[in-house]
Amino acid sequence: MRKSVSNRSIAFVAASVMLALGLFAISPVRAADSVGSVTQISGNAQIERGGATLAAQQGTPVLVQDKVTTQPGAAMTLGFVDGSSIGLSGSTSIAIRDRGTVNGQTIASQVTLISGDIHTVVPDKPGQPPVEVNTENSKATEASPNQ
Template sequence: MNKIKSDNDRSRKRINNRSIAFVAASVMLGLGLLASSPAHAVDSVGSVTQISGTAQIERGNATLPVQQGTPVLVQDKVMTQAGAAVTLGFVDGSSIGLSGSTSIAIRDRGTVNGQTIASRVTLISGDIHTVVPDKPGQPPAEVNTDNSKATGASPNQ
């Protein structure tokens, strides 16, 4: 014997099925958005804050043109052409300025106040100027290179 369900029972079942379908679609959409979000959001250690001239980033097997706002990731190699200049800014307020015909590689990252920053940068060729933000009770530190020597000193010395 078949039991006949009332219209009210059928409506509840349809509503439940629709609710399940809606929840499943929302979860899939959310996962899709997470999967499609740029990798640099997680791996970024800084970004290009200023540029004049032409520069590129080697990222894996790709060479990307540098523009203001371009994220910088661990393992990126940043290269400037002759006459170009690029400044890379980091969340702690520090920066690295690259002059023309300069190449650096971002080798490692660290965490400062819960934010990811570049912790090791290798100068491959050329000239850089770095600025490290003030720390309480200490003057700001700077590092300047001319590819034949590296110096680190407080500007007050």
């Protein structure tokens, strides 16, 4: 009887450890994985990430391969570490397609406009690569006014 209880205890502890390791594998987004974050939001918006849909809130990190969508009447601003930002109006969807590194900081380097309207603010910084905004049917590259 005592050996059976001992075996069950060991099995319970082993299962708990395996479950904990599995939960840590699905840990929250690390800051190092982020290319930006939601800096302002009014109304409802979602972020599709890895098959899951998250409610966007101020401070929510944005990753490469995320699809960000605002609902009708909503507005959202995504801010990036280089000081650039993208404002999304209602009924807008974008996808963060690629990232780059500027002065050791990871930033979104390619964004696809799927539908709707955006407003971008990109500070003019020497040595910074041009910003790309892609739509489903065409591609527009914005170069610095000094180039």
